[in-house]
Every structure is written in structure tokens, then in C-alpha cells.
Amino acid sequence: MFFYIFEFVKDQIKKELAKLIRSFNRKGWSPATSTNYSFRISEEPNTIVVSRSGIDKAYFTKDDFIEVNRKGEALPAFESQRPSAETLIHCSIYDLFPQAQFVLHSHSVYPVLWSMKLQEQIIFQGYEVQKGFDGQKSHLDEVCIPILENSQNMVEFSTWMENRSAEFTNHCFLIKGHGTYAWGKTLFEAKRHLETLDYLCELEWKRNFESK
Ligand SMILES: [Zn+2]
Numbered sequence: 291m292f293f294y295i296f297e298f299v300k301d302q303i304k305k306e307l308a309k310l311i312r313s314f315n316r317k318g319w320s321p322a323t324s325t326n327y328s329f330r331i332s333e334e335p336n337t338i339v340v341s342r343s344g345i346d347k348a349y350f351t352k353d354d355f356i357e358v359n360r361k362g363e364a365l366p367a368f369e370s371q372r373p374s375a376e377t378l379i380h381c382s383i384y385d386l387f388p389q390a391q392f393v394l395h396s397h398s399v400y401p402v403l404w405s406m407k408l409q410e411q412i413i414f415q416g417y418e419v420q421k422g423f424d425g426q427k428s429h430l431d432e433v434c435i436p437i438l439e440n441s442q443n444m445v446e447f448s449t450w451m452e453n454r455s456a457e458f459t460n461h462c463f464l465i466k467g468h469g470t471y472a473w474g475k476t477l478f479e480a481k482r483h484l485e486t487l488d489y490l491c492e493l494e495w496k497r498n499f500e501s502k
Pocket of ligand 1: 324325326376395397468469
């Protein structure tokens with residue numbers, strides 16, 4: 291009985307997330323089949339539902355998710371399908387931040403531009419939209435978002451994340467030359483975090499390099 295309820299709940303979330311993935315694609319945030327997305331439901335904390343690798347995000351549907359365990363290994367029903375190489379980043383976020391239920395990833399342009407200019411972090415101050423990050427109360431505060439090195443070795447990358455986990459107070463980070471990750475307790479919140487980060491990166495870039 292519970293099995294069917296959980297499956298129904300997951301199906302509804304898959305539909306909602308697939309719709310969001312297609313809308314992010316329309317913004318140019320997932321070129322050339324890139325990026326990945328995941329969620330879990332509180333009743334099944336050890337199962338992560340993650341987007342399948344190599345799918346054109348313009349056509350992503352609720353049937354393009356697979357289920358993996360906390361180590362990123364496909365569950366038996368999904369063994370024939372390949373999880374994305376970056377699934378382990380999702381697993382690390384769920385391990386480090388138990389409240390996270392949704393993880394979103396973007397390859398949008400402005401965060402990547404900043405990540406190639408800066409080293410350890412990007413700092414925003416003075417923008418109303420900073421309050422889009424859960425916990426931020428005023429535009430006057432400094433908001434620091436960590437930048438991590440890129441790596442194809444996901445075990446190494448997970449160790450870097452763990453070492454810097456205290457810096458992830460705004461529920462997101464940048465990866466050098468790569469993109470952004472953001473998470474939240476709900477899909478609404480995770481989306482808000484990702485959009486807040488992207489908007490601030492674009493604004494700050496234009497203020498620094500495009501305004502006369
Ligand atoms: Zn990526």
C-alpha cells in the first residue's frame with residue numbers, strides 16, 4: 291500500500307521537476323545534454339531520484355529519471371541505465387545537508403565567467419535579491435558563495451566539499467569553469483536558490499564589465 295503511495299508521490303514530483311528542467315533549458319542553462327537534477331522523498335531517505343545521463347533537456351520527461359542509493363549506484367530496477375557521473379555530487383550534498391530534498395545544477399554563463407576570474411569565493415552585497423537565499427535578511431549583509439575547483443574525480447571533489455562544508459551557508463556553490471549547484475528543502479526553495487545565484491552573478495558581471 292505504502293509502496294503505491296510513494297510511487298504516486300514520486301511520479302508527481304518527477305512531472306514537476308521535468309517541467310522545471312525544460313524551462314531551465316529554455317534559458318540556456320543546460321547546453322549539449324549537460325546538467326543533472328535530483329530529489330528524494332522523506333519516506334525513502336536512502337533513495338535518490340536523479341536525471342539520467344545524456345538526455346537533451348529540451349525533451350526531458352518524467353520517464354528520464356533513475357533511482358540510485360546513497361553511494362550513487364543504480365537500484366536493481368534501473369541497472370541497465372547509466373546515472374550521470376556527477377550523481378556523486380548530489381549524494382555528497384544530501385550527506386552534508388540532511389535537510390536538502392532537491393538538488394539542481396546549472397551550466398549558465400555568468401557564474402562560469404565569474405568562476406574563471408575569481409579563486410575561492412564570490413561575494414555579493416547591496417542587492418535586494420540576496421534575500422532569495424534562505425537565512426538572508428538584508429541587502430546590506432555580505433553574501434559569500436564558495437567556488438570549488440573542477441574535477442573529474444568525484445571522490446576527490448566530494449572530499450573538497452566536505453572540507454569546505456561550513457562555507458555553504460547559502461545552499462549553493464560554483465564550480466570553476468563548470469557551473470552551479472543549489473539545493474533546498476522543497477523544489478520551490480531549490481529553484482529560488484539557483485535563480486538567485488544566477489541573477490546575482492549576471493548583475494554583478496554587467497555592473498563590473500558592461501556598464502559605462
Ligand atoms: Zn555539470
